[in-house]
Amino acid sequence: MEKQLNLLYFSPTDTTAKIVQAVGSGIGENVSAIDLTLQKDRQKDLVFGCNDLVIVGVPVYSGRVPEFLIDYFEKVKGDHTLAIFIVVYGNRGYNDALLELKDTFEKKGFIGIAGGAFIGEHSYTTKVGTGRPDLEDLTVARNFGRDIQAKLKGIHDYAQIKTLHVKGNFPYKERMGIRVVPxxxxxxxxxxxxxxxxxxxxxxxxxxxxxxxxxxxxxxxxxxxxxxxxxxxxDEKFNKMIQSLIDNVSTVRNEPELFI
Ligand SMILES: Cc1cc2nc3c(=O)[nH]c(=O)nc-3n(C[C@H](O)[C@H](O)[C@H](O)COP(=O)(O)O)c2cc1C
Missing domain, CATH: 3.30.70.20 (Alpha-Beta Plaits)
Known part of the structure; x- marks a missing residue:
């Protein structure tokens, strides 16, 4: 199936963008990138068709898809559009974010064919997930793209596509957050x-x-x-939370999890 490949991502500290671009380079079709990080780039409705292939990437916030993005995604529609779901988390965990991303898009005309959870340096500290995604992560992401391309080559009609299963539970984890600003x-x-x-x-x-x-x-x-x-x-409470993150996960190396 020859497709127009669209990269769609929100990535304030650039780790999600790197992973989505690496998966995209492994797929290697005509690529068009839509960076949703700035509000000015989230104004238009986005409508994809059956000749599009979309990689959607978001960072994990509190084990979920960032809440405001769920509202923004109302503007994004598919029509039998094949999609790949990517979440990038700061080495603590991604809980239900990948499932939530898949559910959100599958309700609006997209058909999931693959999903992945990758690790990025934590937005709050360089001591957790330091330097990630690193070369190893980017190689995994690119090879994942190649595997997706091979899968696509074997798909000749929609009836062949099996339901995508990813890790996560519903009801999704409750969102948590401390009200602080820099x-x-x-x-x-x-x-x-x-x-x-x-x-x-x-x-x-x-x-x-x-x-x-x-x-x-x-x-x-x-x-x-x-x-x-x-x-x-x-904020003292917030900085304590960051310190406990460092204490608990700075020496652990989580690896990408792929679903295809
Ligand atoms: C508000 C907020 C909540 C976060 N929650 C989690 C989390 O639940 N688990 C985790 O491992 N990382 C968490 N992180 C870290 C980010 O998921 C991680 O650093 C990611 O790589 C950031 O993506 P970006 O570089 O595309 O912005 C959180 C970051 C922020 C800003």
Missing amino acids: VTNDACIECGVCAEHCPMYAIDSSSFRDIDADLCLKCSRCIKRCPVSAKSYS
Whole structure:
């Protein structure tokens, strides 16, 4: 089956983007990338047809698909569109995120043919999942793409496609979160990079210090993009949570899990 390959991903700290691109390079058809990270790129309805193949990639937030994306995905529709589901998690666990992503897309005209859970450096600390995805992860992702391409070559009509099963439970894990936002220290040079790159436009674009706690995803993009390291988390409870993450999973190496 010759298809137009579409990469669709949300990736504030770039790890999901790397995995989706690597899987896509293994499939190796005509590729078009749609980066959904910035709000300005989440305005249009996206409609895919039966000649499209879509790789959807999201980071795992609290063991789930980021909540606001579930609402955004209302704008995305398929029509017998084959899809590959990718979640990228920070080495703690992905719980029900992959199942939730698959369920969400299969309800809107997509047919899952493969799914994968990969590991990325944790958005909150470089000590967990350090440097991932690394070369090994990217090789696994590319080979996964090749296996998907081989599977596609064997599909001549929809009746041949078996239901995709991935790991996860329904009802999905309850979402948890602490209401905190990054703080800004005196090193801030008011360059505006943080506000410009915020996926939710949650940062006030005149002071660059006020962050709307209702909008902020705590995705850490502003912290990582700041050229002078002026932003960080200072909330004691939140930092304790990060420390316990370091204590529990910094020395464990989880490996990608693939479903095809
Ligand atoms: C709000 C939030 C919640 C997260 N929850 C989890 C989680 O439940 N399990 C996990 O292993 N990593 C978790 N992470 C880490 C991210 O899933 C991980 O760092 C991922 O690689 C980020 O993707 P990105 O680089 O595309 O933004 C969380 C990160 C954020 C910002």
